[in-house]
Amino acid sequence: MANFNAGASDDVNSAQTQRDEKIDFLVITNTIHPYQVHNISVLSLLPGSTYRFRYESGYFQMNPGELTNLTGKYGLLVLRDFERATFIPLRSFRCFRVEPCGEFIFLELEFLSFVKFESVGRIPEAENDDTPEQRMRVLERQLQGQAEREKYTSVIEKILAEQGLSNQPSKAVAKLIIPCANAGLEAISIDDRSDHLASVSFWSRIVTLLGGITSYRKACFYLLGSIRDLDSGNEAITFASAWRKGYKLYANRGYALQVFQLMANGRAPKAPGLAMNVTTLSQHILPMRSTERVDGAYDRLEFYFSVLPESQRRTQSVLMVQCDQKLPGPEGGDDSVPIPASLTHIQIKWTKWEFVKRRILSFCWFGVGVALWFFSAKISDRIDHGLKTEQVQLIALFLLAIAAQNWGVFTDAFKTTPGPKA
Helix, strand or coil: CCCCCCCCCCCCCHHHHHHHCCEEEEEEEECCCCHHHHHHHHHHCCCCCEEEEEEEHHHECCCHHHHHCCCCCEEEEEEEECCCCEEEEEEEEEEEEEEEECCEEEEEEEEEEEECCCCCCCCCCCCCCCCHHHHHHHHHHHHHHHHHHCCCHHHHHHHHHHCCCCCCCCCCCCCCEEECCCCCHHHCCECCCCCHHHHHHHHHHHHHHHCCCHHHCCCEEEEEEEEEECCCCCECEEEECCCCEEEEEECCEEEEEEEEEEECCCCCCCCCCEEEEEEECCCCEEECCCEEEECCCEEEEEEEEEECCCCCCEEEEEEEEEECCEECCCCCCCCCEECCCEEEEEEEECCHHHHHHHHHHHHHHHHHHHHHHHCHHHHHHHCCCCCCHHHHHHHHHHHHHHHHCCCHHHHHHHCCCCCCCC
16 A cells, blocks of 8 residues: 655746646536546546546637637646635646537547645544544644645636636536636646656645545545556656547557555445456457455555557557446435546557568568569579479468468468369
């Protein structure tokens, strides 16, 4: 098990990162059931992975020209506590793609860094048998967590006020996608992603703070920590195309996917616990074990898988991680919703050596094989060791089989031709 608050520190490069990734707009999401579960998945993503949001066009505080220019701009995902009308900025992102579909707008957002909060420890709940003194201590801790969770509220409220938007408890905000290019968001400190362990710590602090909200108190949060090559230990790097953003893996190699897990209330789930599942496209990726049990308040899980050999130089695939927990509504009952899967796009490529074997050496073997076949008689005549023409042709077939990666070309030469039936 891991101590998520160990080793975290503010990085001196954070200010530079925030200057390079200037926040131009906000995307606001609420704690309303059943939509609150999406934020668990968003917080779980590896930096560089994308998640799709959908909003009615009327929720955009911008004209059509500003909307089409969002691609490539940086933004900040902000969670709004619906009952209290307070704001908890969660994570920065880059707008990867905008897809207008009539009255609905789809945003493909590439998520990046976590917002920095101070560590306040687990936010406890009062028990029925607590003494008045214990209840007072619990209340103090809850208020401490609430103050830290809502410390950036005034910054966001100022942006809404400048846009003429009202923000009242238990009431909806008229606009949820709001420009803020000149709002001066320097007061909101954002991690620079340079230190992996520090980023995990900032994620865990957000999770602990969200545990003080009813919507998330019993939720199982998880974070995809890294994908590492088993041989080299190197982390997988990202790739980008016109329609996808994800991670690049190499065919015929083994990898380890690290997943951090943390219960928001700091308590282990009820027996038999929960299940963390990894789903892949079986023709591309073979997991050693696709399910791990979640039976503790926190843990670090590891999933091992092998990327299978590919016939193409570049292949697109996907990898999904999902917890089987379902979160109930505020009133309990049967109105529970599953946590959406965390989808990571995968691009499978050949290694350099595989490319040489398949694209360069194969043509060389093919050329030599063809030459040996057509000039087999002459080659046999010039060799003084009694190499027959048929033997030179067998060598040619052997090289052609290597080039085509089809051993039937070679083995068929040894099959006897059936004679005529009597």
